[in-house]
Structure formats: structure tokens, C-alpha cells
Amino acid sequence: MAGDKKAQETAADNLGALLDAEDGAVVTLVAGRTRLVVHRAVLAARSPVFEAMFRHDTLEASSGVVSIADVEGAALRQLVAYMYTLRAPVVPGTAAHLLAAADKYGLLELKAHCERQLAAQLAVESAAATAVLAVSHCCPRLAEVAAAFVEANSQVLATQGWADAVRSHPKDVVEVSRLIAATSVRSSVPTTNRRRLDPGTQPNSDRSGTPATAALPATSRNTPPSNDTAISHMWSLSGEEKARRLKQAAKSGSVQELRALLSVGADVDAGDRYGWTALYCAALEGHVEAVRSLLEGGADVVARDKWQSTPLHCAACWGHATVVWLLLAASADPNVRDQWRQTPLHWAAMNGHAEAVAELLEAGADKAARDEEGNTPADLARLFDKQQVIEMLK
Structure with a gap:
């Protein structure tokens, strides 16, 4: 080789x-x-x-x-x-x-390389142009990342870049606006209210029927930008409290609070009793801009929880394809194994998440990988009758 x-x-x-x-x-x-x-x-x-x-x-x-x-x-x-x-x-x-x-x-x-570069360098002044570029050149992942950035940074709408986009690319801006609205709606739906498999079959379950779900208090994702007084208060918090609030902000998608906490030294890789970091929490909920901000803040993309699963496993399980794309762009291993030797592709396949499967395959995920029971991702897709994924894994 x-x-x-x-x-x-x-x-x-x-x-x-x-x-x-x-x-x-x-x-x-x-x-x-x-x-x-x-x-x-x-x-x-x-x-x-x-x-x-x-x-x-x-x-x-x-x-x-x-x-x-x-x-x-x-x-x-x-x-x-x-x-x-x-x-x-x-x-x-x-x-x-x-x-x-x-x-x-x-x-x-x-x-694809250029998409990853543009996603990593999003800024208030350039976000509108990046979003329009993504829409006009059929880059759905970049478009969603840019829309999530705009949704989390409303000041983009007051920039000259947004005005130029509206004037020069009105149709594309309409699509960007639709994506922004869709991002806001998705972010407001808590994961606990979404349909999932029986807990006994969940990869992130303890396989005794008890879901391994960390109980993080909910907060409003529309937390306004932190002012100097709020940041000064954050400096006085203990390291443990900063880390707790960071995971809370990641879970709720409160990007401004998340960034403020990072700015005052919150440990981006602190884990809770399950080993879940802020990045894991954001990946679980599919908060695209929270994930991007955490990666930008140095979050460990290969951090593991007590079941040896990674944020990529979690995003794949829930079908958050754009989060999967971001994590892979940050060098997450598409063939990483959890304690049951399942890869993110196993998790996406058993839940029938075709877009996540496509992203993983594009990144080199092994279709022939077998878990501890000898199942390939295709075997699990057949077990749960996920026809579209079955066809993709042939």
C-alpha cells in the first residue's frame, strides 16, 4: 500500500x-x-x-x-x-x-473540498453569498450549514452581503429563506418527541431496555447574544458549571450562549456521567450551527461515550445528514466501532436514514463491516425493512 x-x-x-x-x-x-x-x-x-x-x-x-x-x-x-x-x-x-x-x-x-472550506470559514459578512452559492450550485449540505449560520446570526440579514444577494439572486434567496425557516422549525422539536426504535434495539441503549439518554434541562434556543455583564458573570462560574451549561446550550441549540461559554474557557470536551460531550449533545439533536461552532472551538470529533460510540454514531442514528457531513469533514472516522463493533453505517442503516448512509458511503464507510453478531449494515437494513437503504447497500 x-x-x-x-x-x-x-x-x-x-x-x-x-x-x-x-x-x-x-x-x-x-x-x-x-x-x-x-x-x-x-x-x-x-x-x-x-x-x-x-x-x-x-x-x-x-x-x-x-x-x-x-x-x-x-x-x-x-x-x-x-x-x-x-x-x-x-x-x-x-x-x-x-x-x-x-x-x-x-x-x-x-x-466537495471547496464546500468544506466554505463551511469552515463562514462569517457574518460572507454568509449570504455562501448560502446563495450553495443553492445555485446544488450543494445541499453547504446550503443547510449556511442557513443554520444565518438563523443563529440574525445580524447577517442587515449586512451588505444579504442586500446584494437579494438584489442579484432573488430566487436563490427565497430558497435560502426557506432553509432558514426549516432550520428553525427542526431545532425547536426536542429529540425526546421524535419517533425512534424500541429502546431494546437502539445502538445507544444499554441493551437491557433502558435508553442511555442523558437528562439535560431544556433551555430556549433563542437565547439573545450575551452582553458584557452576562459574560462577566460566566467568568465567575466554576469549571464544572461552565461545562454543564455548555452541554445544555449544545442540546438546546443556543448558539450564542454556547459561543459565550467557549469564550470564557468552558471545557469543550467535558463529558457527563455517560461520557457525552457538548458535541455529542449537539449531534444528537441535529443542531448544525452548534456542531459547527463546537468544531471551530476545538471539540474532539472522536470523543467516545461509555458505550464507545462517537458523535458520528449519534448523528447517523438520528439521520442528521448535514451533521454527519460536518463531522466527516472534520476528519471523523466513518468506520469507527462502538462496543458492539457497530459502525455509524450500521446505525444509519438500521434506522433507514438514506441521506446519512449516502454521506457515509461517500466518505468511505465499509459496507461489509460486521458487528459482534456478524451483521453487516445491509443485514440490519433488511431486519428493519428499510428498502431504500437496502438498495443503496447492494
């Missing part, structure tokens, strides 16, 4: 060197003042759009010149570099332009 990886890296380096060499190059890409002389075969091999362009009798195929009016020069350079090396750039300032270009040319892995 190490030899194969080394060979791939060498091949990528060799292709990367071709980017600045014009020998044998037969295509010129033009974007404004940027002109890149590149190898037709590389473009065709990486992009289905370029492949179709060069295979048919098109002007670009015959002239050897491709004009790209809607891609900036810097983004074009990064796009081409990726096609030569398959190494995604880490350039936050151009992630939005690069995502649009990757979508246009069918580079799905690069597009």
Missing part, C-alpha cells in the same frame, strides 16, 4: 510539472488576461465536460482555444493545477470561485 501511494504521489508530481511545460500541449485556456497552455488529454481524463467538448466537432476542439468567461484567472489556475495533480488547494479566498468552476466542469471531489 505504501508503495502504491508513493507511486501515485510521483505520478502526480510528474503531471504537476507538465503544467508549466508547453511541449505537446495542444489546448489554450483563456480567462480574462490569464492564458494557460495545457494538455488536452489531461483535461479530458479529469473532466467529463472537457472530454465531451474535445470528443465532438466543436469550435474549441478544432481551434485548440477554450474561452472561459465566467471563471477568474486565479480560480482557473487552481482548477487546472488540481486536474494535473489531484491535490486540492488550500486557498480560502478563492474557494467560492473555485467551487463554481469545479461544478461547471464536473470535478466533484474538488467541489
Whole structure:
């Protein structure tokens, strides 16, 4: 395996060197003042759009010149570099332009990389533009993350970015507004009122019929932004009380309170008697912005509870696909095992959560993984008659 990886890296380096060499190059890409002389075969091999362009009798195929009016020069350079090396750039300032270009040319892995970058760098001034970009380029996970950010940060609606979005992309803003409203409604429904499997079959049960559900007091998720007096009071709280309130805020989705507690030093990875951290609580409830804020605050994505399950197990069990996506983007292991040797894919499959299953499979979850009783995720899907998931796991 190490030899194969080394060979791939060498091949990528060799292709990367071709980017600045014009020998044998037969295509010129033009974007404004940027002109890149590149190898037709590389473009065709990486992009289905370029492949179709060069295979048919098109002007670009015959002239050897491709004009790209809607891609900036810097983004074009990064796009081409990726096609030569398959190494995604880490350039936050151009992630939005690069995502649009990757979508246009069918580079799905690069597009996904850009989505993760944009989700990680959400800010009040840029959130509207990111949300509109996500909607217009069919990025449902990024769109939901951006909508959750806006829902938790109402000041976004007063920014110039929001005004520009309303003026330039009114239809997309309508969809963003719908997502914001849906986020608010979902967040107001407590998990304890949602239908779940019999406790005796729940992966996070103690398998004696007693659900392993931490009793955290409910608070309003619409906690207003903390003022200086409130934060000053938080500084005086004990470490244990800060941690308790942090888990409470994570469970209720009170993002402003959560951020305030993190700012005064609350232990982001403190666990309760079940071993549940704030991230686990937010993942359980599907609070997208709370999860994102905790990850941004350094939360341990691989923290385990007393049953050895992780926040990813929990999000998969409840079908919170966008939370699953965020956790995977933060390097959560899609094949991590709990004490019954079940993976997050087992949990998502037995509950019939097709979107969560899709995210896990995309991240490399093992369909053939077997739990301590020898069941694969497909076996559990069949056991609980989850037909859509059964088809996905064939």
C-alpha cells in the first residue's frame, strides 16, 4: 500500500510539472488576461465536460482555444493545477470561485473540498453569498450549514452581503429563506418527541431496555447574544458549571450562549456521567450551527461515550445528514466501532436514514463491516425493512 501511494504521489508530481511545460500541449485556456497552455488529454481524463467538448466537432476542439468567461484567472489556475495533480488547494479566498468552476466542469471531489472550506470559514459578512452559492450550485449540505449560520446570526440579514444577494439572486434567496425557516422549525422539536426504535434495539441503549439518554434541562434556543455583564458573570462560574451549561446550550441549540461559554474557557470536551460531550449533545439533536461552532472551538470529533460510540454514531442514528457531513469533514472516522463493533453505517442503516448512509458511503464507510453478531449494515437494513437503504447497500 505504501508503495502504491508513493507511486501515485510521483505520478502526480510528474503531471504537476507538465503544467508549466508547453511541449505537446495542444489546448489554450483563456480567462480574462490569464492564458494557460495545457494538455488536452489531461483535461479530458479529469473532466467529463472537457472530454465531451474535445470528443465532438466543436469550435474549441478544432481551434485548440477554450474561452472561459465566467471563471477568474486565479480560480482557473487552481482548477487546472488540481486536474494535473489531484491535490486540492488550500486557498480560502478563492474557494467560492473555485467551487463554481469545479461544478461547471464536473470535478466533484474538488467541489466537495471547496464546500468544506466554505463551511469552515463562514462569517457574518460572507454568509449570504455562501448560502446563495450553495443553492445555485446544488450543494445541499453547504446550503443547510449556511442557513443554520444565518438563523443563529440574525445580524447577517442587515449586512451588505444579504442586500446584494437579494438584489442579484432573488430566487436563490427565497430558497435560502426557506432553509432558514426549516432550520428553525427542526431545532425547536426536542429529540425526546421524535419517533425512534424500541429502546431494546437502539445502538445507544444499554441493551437491557433502558435508553442511555442523558437528562439535560431544556433551555430556549433563542437565547439573545450575551452582553458584557452576562459574560462577566460566566467568568465567575466554576469549571464544572461552565461545562454543564455548555452541554445544555449544545442540546438546546443556543448558539450564542454556547459561543459565550467557549469564550470564557468552558471545557469543550467535558463529558457527563455517560461520557457525552457538548458535541455529542449537539449531534444528537441535529443542531448544525452548534456542531459547527463546537468544531471551530476545538471539540474532539472522536470523543467516545461509555458505550464507545462517537458523535458520528449519534448523528447517523438520528439521520442528521448535514451533521454527519460536518463531522466527516472534520476528519471523523466513518468506520469507527462502538462496543458492539457497530459502525455509524450500521446505525444509519438500521434506522433507514438514506441521506446519512449516502454521506457515509461517500466518505468511505465499509459496507461489509460486521458487528459482534456478524451483521453487516445491509443485514440490519433488511431486519428493519428499510428498502431504500437496502438498495443503496447492494
